[in-house]
Amino acid sequence: MKRINRSFQARKFHQAKWDEPVIFELSQKGERGILVPQAEDEIVCVVGDGVSVLPDMMKRKAAPKLPEISQPRVLRHYTRLSQETLGADVNIEIGQGTCTVKYSPKVNDALARMPEMAELHPLQDEETVQGILEIMYKTDLFMREISGMDRFSFQPGGGSQAILAIASMMRAYHKEKGEEGQRNEVITTLYSHPSDAAAPAVKGFKIIHIHPDAEGYPDFEQFNKAVSERTAGFIVANPEDTGVYNHRIQEFTGLIHKAGGLCGYDQANANGLLGITRAREAGFDMCFFNLHKTFSTPHGCGGPAVGATGVVKKLEKYLPAPLIDYNGEKYFLNYEITNNPFSIGKIRLFNGVAPVVLKAYAWIMSMGAEGLYETAKVAVLNNNYLFKKLMELDCIDAPYSKGKQRIEQVRYTLEKLTRETGVTSGDIQRRMMDFGMHFWTSHHPYYVPQPMTLEPTETPSKKDIDEYIEALKRIFEEAYTNPGIIKAAPYNSVCHQLDESGLDDPDKWAITWRTYLKKYK
Amino acid sequence: MDSKGFKNHPYIPNSVFEVQQEMLKEIGLASLEDLHHEVPQELKLLKSLDIPKAFRSEYELRRHIEGLLKKNKTCQEYLNFLGAGCWQHYVPAICDEINSRGEFLTAYGGEPYNDFGRFQSLFEYQSLVAELVDMEVVNVPTMDGAQAAATAVRMAARITGRKKVLVPEAMDHEKYLIMKNYCSPDVSLVPVEYDENTGLMDLEDLQKKISAQTAAVYFENPSYLGFIEMNGREIAEIVHQVSGLCVVGVDPSSLGVLEPPVRYGADIVCGDLQPLGIHMNYGGGQAGFMATMDDKKYVLEFPSRLFGIVPTVVEGEYGFGDVAYDRTSFGHLRERAKEYVGTQTALWGITAGVYLATMGPQGMEELGRNILQKSQYAVKKLNGIRGVVGSRFNSVNFKEFIVDFNSTGKTVHEINKGLLHKNIFGGKDLSAEFPEFGQCALYCVTEIHTKTDIDKLILALEEVLYN
Numbered sequence: 001m002k003r004i005n006r007s008f009q010a011r012k013f014h015q016a017k018w019d020e021p022v023i024f025e026l027s028q029k030g031e032r033g034i035l036v037p038q039a040e041d042e043i044v045c046v047v048g049d050g051v052s053v054l055p056d057m058m059k060r061k062a063a064p065k066l067p068e069i070s071q072p073r074v075l076r077h078y079t080r081l082s083q084e085t086l087g088a089d090v091n092i093e094i095g096q097g098t099c100t101v102k103y104s105p106k107v108n109d110a111l112a113r114m115p116e117m118a119e120l121h122p123l124q125d126e127e128t129v130q131g132i133l134e135i136m137y138k139t140d141l142f143m144r145e146i147s148g149m150d151r152f153s154f155q156p157g158g159g160s161q162a163i164l165a166i167a168s169m170m171r172a173y174h175k176e177k178g179e180e181g182q183r184n185e186v187i188t189t190l191y192s193h194p195s196d197a198a199a200p201a202v203k204g205f206k207i208i209h210i211h212p213d214a215e216g217y218p219d220f221e222q223f224n225k226a227v228s229e230r231t232a233g234f235i236v237a238n239p240e241d242t243g244v245y246n247h248r249i250q251e252f253t254g255l256i257h258k259a260g261g262l263c264g265y266d267q268a269n270a271n272g273l274l275g276i277t278r279a280r281e282a283g284f285d286m287c288f289f290n291l292h293k294t295f296s297t298p299h300g301c302g303g304p305a306v307g308a309t310g311v312v313k314k315l316e317k318y319l320p321a322p323l324i325d326y327n328g329e330k331y332f333l334n335y336e337i338t339n340n341p342f343s344i345g346k347i348r349l350f351n352g353v354a355p356v357v358l359k360a361y362a363w364i365m366s367m368g369a370e371g372l373y374e375t376a377k378v379a380v381l382n383n384n385y386l387f388k389k390l391m392e393l394d395c396i397d398a399p400y401s402k403g404k405q406r407i408e409q410v411r412y413t414l415e416k417l418t419r420e421t422g423v424t425s426g427d428i429q430r431r432m433m434d435f436g437m438h439f440w441t442s443h444h445p446y447y448v449p450q451p452m453t454l455e456p457t458e459t460p461s462k463k464d465i466d467e468y469i470e471a472l473k474r475i476f477e478e479a480y481t482n483p484g485i486i487k488a489a490p491y492n493s494v495c496h497q498l499d500e501s502g503l504d505d506p507d508k509w510a511i512t513w514r515t516y517l518k519k520y521k
Numbered sequence: 522m523d524s525k526g527f528k529n530h531p532y533i534p535n536s537v538f539e540v541q542q543e544m545l546k547e548i549g550l551a552s553l554e555d556l557h558h559e560v561p562q563e564l565k566l567l568k569s570l571d572i573p574k575a576f577r578s579e580y581e582l583r584r585h586i587e588g589l590l591k592k593n594k595t596c597q598e599y600l601n602f603l604g605a606g607c608w609q610h611y612v613p614a615i616c617d618e619i620n621s622r623g624e625f626l627t628a629y630g631g632e633p634y635n636d637f638g639r640f641q642s643l644f645e646y647q648s649l650v651a652e653l654v655d656m657e658v659v660n661v662p663t664m665d666g667a668q669a670a671a672t673a674v675r676m677a678a679r680i681t682g683r684k685k686v687l688v689p690e691a692m693d694h695e696k697y698l699i700m701k702n703y704c705s706p707d708v709s710l711v712p713v714e715y716d717e718n719t720g721l722m723d724l725e726d727l728q729k730k731i732s733a734q735t736a737a738v739y740f741e742n743p744s745y746l747g748f749i750e751m752n753g754r755e756i757a758e759i760v761h762q763v764s765g766l767c768v769v770g771v772d773p774s775s776l777g778v779l780e781p782p783v784r785y786g787a788d789i790v791c792g793d794l795q796p797l798g799i800h801m802n803y804g805g806g807q808a809g810f811m812a813t814m815d816d817k818k819y820v821l822e823f824p825s826r827l828f829g830i831v832p833t834v835v836e837g838e839y840g841f842g843d844v845a846y847d848r849t850s851f852g853h854l855r856e857r858a859k860e861y862v863g864t865q866t867a868l869w870g871i872t873a874g875v876y877l878a879t880m881g882p883q884g885m886e887e888l889g890r891n892i893l894q895k896s897q898y899a900v901k902k903l904n905g906i907r908g909v910v911g912s913r914f915n916s917v918n919f920k921e922f923i924v925d926f927n928s929t930g931k932t933v934h935e936i937n938k939g940l941l942h943k944n945i946f947g948g949k950d951l952s953a954e955f956p957e958f959g960q961c962a963l964y965c966v967t968e969i970h971t972k973t974d975i976d977k978l979i980l981a982l983e984e985v986l987y988n
Contacts, residue, residue: 104626125938348667370527
């Protein structure tokens with residue numbers, strides 16, 4: 001047999017395509033997926049059918065119209081759907097810029113699925129959960145060391161909820177000082193995550209956006225004018241989504257402090273900075289890490305997750321209760337520190353998303369200080385290598401800070417390519433699927449035109465990055481030679497181009513199968 | 522060579538020195554130290570981080586963490602009667618099988634083309650929960666049941682243009698704090714008193730507090746304290762009279778036997794998905810959902826993503842996409858969008874879908890019936906213990922009930938310590954949360970409890986109380 005030539009430019013790929021029906025279409029009357037434990041005869045003798053005690057108006061009259069499917073068919077259905085999903089385990093995931101989609105070690109997931117984690121009730125006596133409390137407490141200590149903060153809460157179930165916690169603490173802090181009414185503005189930047197604006201708005205703040213200057217840094221002059229006695233705080237990512245690191249960050253945080261405000265650091269983009277620089281030295285009072293991003297825990301299609309939220313000592317009292325603590329003998333849930341009328345109370349039920357914290361702990365313990373440093377260095381190396389290679393191409397550019405390094409990601413623009421060929425970044429995104437790859441454009445609105453945001457993280461190899469570049473190059477070439485092929489892509493995905501015209505039309509959208517049947521049959 | 526790093530790390534392919542040199546050369550740098558040029562020197566950490574050295578093998582890491590976890594006592598080893606918002610149900614193996622598939626576990630923000638299965642399975646989860654609650658629109662899940670309730674009442678406030686929400690005083694205090702933080706400063710929560718004999722919302726107090734400023738009345742069925750709110754229809758009528766909305770929190774495991782709230786007037790239904798095939802995870806298995814009818818007045822107020830089914834350019838092919846994306850803070854509006862959206866609990870949504878597809882209508886009916894039977898049996902048996910009242914309220918309960926120990930002369934704290942020695946987790950101590958009850962505990966009985974388990978509890982309680 002002839003040996004396969006592996007010096008390919010782009011992989012011959014076809015995604016699994018099962019033509020799988022919607023689950024309701026699999027229903028066969030009478031089939032069952034599982035048998036439920038029944039009450040023993042002795043119980044039935046004592047209480048009867050259990051349902052007769054319900055008043056008639058509380059009894060369900062018509063059974064829910066759930067499908068009836070035997071177990072092998074349910075399993076096959078969902079296994080097929082999983083095969084139609086291109087998680088990081090199966091593709092070279094360097095295209096989800098800002099999301100830090102890195103390798104999630106299997107051993108960590110195996111540990112988090114042990115019954116000693118999965119089968120714990122959050123209200124168990126503390127002496128029966130010493131293991132998980134120790135893990136959470138020690139992860140808090142690691143987070144303190146990595147950020148320079150003094151205390152962490154693992155309650156926020158994601159980065160955006162962490163931002164909500166930070167905004168809530170800003171409000172609580174100013175309330176205690178009697179300045180809640182006066183300090184009603186939160187400043188953020190255009191290239192920080194949209195939740196840095198949206199979550200503080202939920203807490204009643206007016207949002208001020210700082211625009212980038214010519215170099216891509218938040219405009220200091222605009223910032224200077226925006227800061228006032230109305231400023232409650234500043235919530236910002238650094239680097240921002242462009243990958244440009246704001247080297248004047250201390251001046252920004254200093255100005256906020258001078259005006260009496262607080263500074264919250266969105267560390268969604270921390271992967272390139274582990275062991276390099278910290279929130280405290282940059283002047284932040286609060287920060288958060290996305291454990292599902294930087295600490296690998298993984299993303300789970302969008303959670304469960306943790307936005308580990310850290311604060312400096314003076315803000316500890318505002319954190320949500322309880323905190324995890326250690327008294328030299330045992331680990332315990334500390335309600336004392338936050339036992340004051342100004343604590344924000346609670347952000348999430350119980351004590352945080354413990355299995356995610358466990359996986360982050362395991363990841364840190366598999367890294368050590370040297371591994372975290374290597375992570376940051378290689379994430380930045382990979383990114384700047386990719387950056388250099390892509391900038392050699394004529395049709396692509398990256399606005400701002402010409403000739404300078406980026407941290408862990410870059411927001412590119414394909415504006416020139418679009419201008420010259422009519423092919424947009426959205427078109428190219430679809431075509432990438434034909435090579436088993438993906439990239440993410442940008443948050444809206446697109447301040448960088450025809451955007452493409454790439455973040456390789458530390459976990460692809462050089463060959464992986466080269467393969468990704470080759471796929472992009474091939475598509476860019478197609479744009480000039482045969483744009484039609486891109487316009488009609490994808491071909492090798494599960495489905496062809498969507499007709500999205502109904503998604504914004506209340507008469508046409510169908511958010512559930514029952515509304516689909518109502519509108520279309 | 523850079524001495525600070527960890528070369529040849531198994532998770533970091535490019536930690537190989539030679540590869541790094543090649544890549545550095547490509548970008549015109551001599552060493553890794555030359556990276557991070559844009560971070561000012563005065564901000565750079567000069568020392569190494571003070572965290573433990575990495576384990577030298579995956580095996581040692583595993584041994585270490587298993588060792589820590591072995592210090593925990595699980596609800597498999599101990600007999601558990603704790604509930605209070607996180608419930609021990611049987612998790613079908615198929616749920617774990619699907620949510621541990623690497624494709625789902627490691628997917629994130631892909632497009633409907635590369636993440637087709639993620640979109641379809643979440644659309645199916647929405648559709649399955651919609652059948653359970655008998656409504657038409659369900660969101661991609663939010664953080665937990667408390668966040669779902671908080672968002673549901675904020676949705677009601679926007680829909681009605683009003684700022685006051687009435688909530689039951691007999692609700693989970695922690696859930697109340699979450700809702701309060703999320704609603705303030707825009708929307709205020711006003712507790713409505715409860716009847717001390719039944720736990721039901723005091724309709725007179727409700728009438729007194731309701732007004733033309735009321736955006737919504739929120740209540741739960743079954744309630745936090747386990748009783749079934751029989752006056753759902755009356756409450757809905759009262760709030761509808763002032764053109765406010767009726768928001769009802771449900772425990773989805775009850776909906777095979779209990780009437781879905783839309784049937785007695787609910788406008789928005791919300792709840793926690795954890796009972797649907799998700800392990801307790803020390804509270805890490807919570808996930809919230811909201812449901813409404815397919816009315817754009819409601820749909821456009823959801824902050825969450827809503828996946829819809831669409832045609833593709835090829836006939837006979839379904840596709841999926843985001844419905845009314847610009848509602849969300851991911852769209853063009855940022856802070857002017859509906860609240861905010863971000864990473865929440867999607868994998869638990871997929872899992873809940875698998876659970877409902879597996880259980881089917883008959884499974885959900887049997888689940889509800891068994892919980893009713895077993896919890897009623899437990900109450901009866903508890904009543905047989907001297908000084909113990911099996912259920913403090915004389916209403917019908919689902920899954921949970923308040924056990925009254927006031928006449929035993931012992932505190933719940935003492936009793937639970939005694940039970941712990943017998944490898945039993947007694948119910949949640951309510952003495953701090955509801956001091957008016959004195960020494961009472963919230964017990965939870967589900968389909969996983971056998972007659973033997975309940976009898977073992979009774980015997981243990983008798984010993985703890987009187988031996």
